[in-house]
């Protein structure tokens with residue numbers, strides 16, 4: 001298959017191309033696209049070569065066309081329903097997150113274990129009891145779950161989601177979780193981003 | 208200098224090595240470390256070669272020693288104070304985030320623009336008026352800021368932070384922000400993680 005690190009870059013290409021398209025740019029070279037993304041032009045050409053023959057050497061890529069092709073590669077021609085687990089501080093912020101709307105992503109269900117939260121409507125979604133997650137996803141399946149529960153609850157709830165057929169998990173809890181082969185899991189870990197920056201703060205010797 | 212993509216991988220090595228050290232593992236091969244991280248053994252050796260001569264060919268790396276060396280490379284021998292901008296739903300979740308404590312990261316200050324929030328103490332920090340951010344950071348500087356304000360407020364607040372001497376920004380708002388050279392900025396963008404997963408959901412043709 002295609003190396004995972006290549007797949008991980010594609011959404012960055014899509015985001016950059018979408019911004020260029022909004023600004024009315026029609027053609028872009030691999031050099032210019034590389035500068036936008038901090039990637040060499042050779043890397044751009046190599047990444048794209050996995051998915052077909054885009055652009056003619058020397059005349060650049062057609063922005064709108066490349067954008068359409070990559071959206072199709074990423075499965076963005078359909079809308080993806082998501083379940084949110086944990087409707088606390090972070091969960092409520094995710095329910096009103098403005099970044100999902102135009103990106104074919106939509107939080108369709110939300111689950112919590114707190115009786116005071118279950119049954120309330122937040123961000124247009126009625127919060128369900130996490131005890132019913134299997135039955136609820138049987139009736140109306142989702143492929144993606146976002147996990148915003150306390151760290152101690154993360155693994156048990158992910159096990160239940162996997163058993164209920166969820167194949168992709170975005171985990172915000174600061175704990176290493178295990179998923180079986182065939183299930184994708186990504187951790188949103190601010191510490192990794194921050195530590196990649198302290199390197200520069202230190203070595204810049206701002207002392 | 209060292210390619211940014213290499214620096215971005217180091218915190219993942221530190222996290223994996225720290226987990227191994229807690230489990231009492233003393234030696235690890237580049238092959239085994241690679242399997243933990245989804246990186247080839249050759250890539251591990253190449254990345255580490257930028258920072259010194261670790262481990263003897265064939266006998267693996269000493270986990271505790273490599274961990275210490277990489278922590279030093281990343282500037283994790285000191286504690287970094289951070290300022291939080293925006294103490295709403297996400298901001299409050301960040302103030303009580305358990306993942307910073309053991310990672311040399313600490314939210315020392317918090318700012319908001321809402322009079323109802325300014326002056327209150329949340330997660331051990333008294334919320335200050337964002338109008339005073341320059342004066343507050345002059346008196347007690349921080350190097351890192353976490354931005355959890357609405358998208359429309361993100362760029363103006365980042366401009367003020369940069370003017371006040373902040374050199375590293377972790378931005379949670381779904382908007383492309385600009386920073387001058389010499390300032391690091393990372394975006395926490397759940398959409399990029401999710402789109403990298405829809406690729407597999409689609410091409411697995413779970414149909």
Ligand SMILES: NC(=O)c1ccc[n+]([C@@H]2O[C@H](COP(=O)([O-])OP(=O)(O)OC[C@H]3O[C@@H](n4cnc5c(N)ncnc54)[C@H](O)[C@@H]3O)[C@@H](O)[C@H]2O)c1
Pocket residue numbers: 085086087088089090091111112113114117130148149150151153157172173174188189190299300301303304305306
């Ligand atoms: N990665 C990041 O950027 C980031 C930032 C802030 C917080 N966090 C993490 O997000 C998680 C949530 O943080 P928070 O501040 O919103 O916490 P919170 O306590 O405000 O909310 C947690 C919610 O989960 C619910 N819950 C508990 N167990 C559950 C279960 N088994 N099933 C379903 N719901 C359950 C609780 O009732 C509560 O509503 C924590 O793990 C925290 O560490 C991550």
Ligand SMILES: NC(=O)c1ccc[n+]([C@@H]2O[C@H](COP(=O)([O-])OP(=O)(O)OC[C@H]3O[C@@H](n4cnc5c(N)ncnc54)[C@H](O)[C@@H]3O)[C@@H](O)[C@H]2O)c1
Pocket residue numbers: 092093094096097098099292293294295296297298318319320321324337355356357358360364379380381395396397
């Ligand atoms: N990346 C992610 O994973 C993720 C997840 C959820 C939300 N978000 C984003 O995080 C941000 C905050 O979301 P939220 O749900 O907490 O919103 P919120 O409205 O609950 O909180 C925003 C806070 O910012 C304050 N504020 C507004 N303008 C300000 C300024 N100029 N300076 C300082 N404070 C200011 C408000 O008073 C409020 O307290 C939004 O941009 C949202 O899109 C990101």
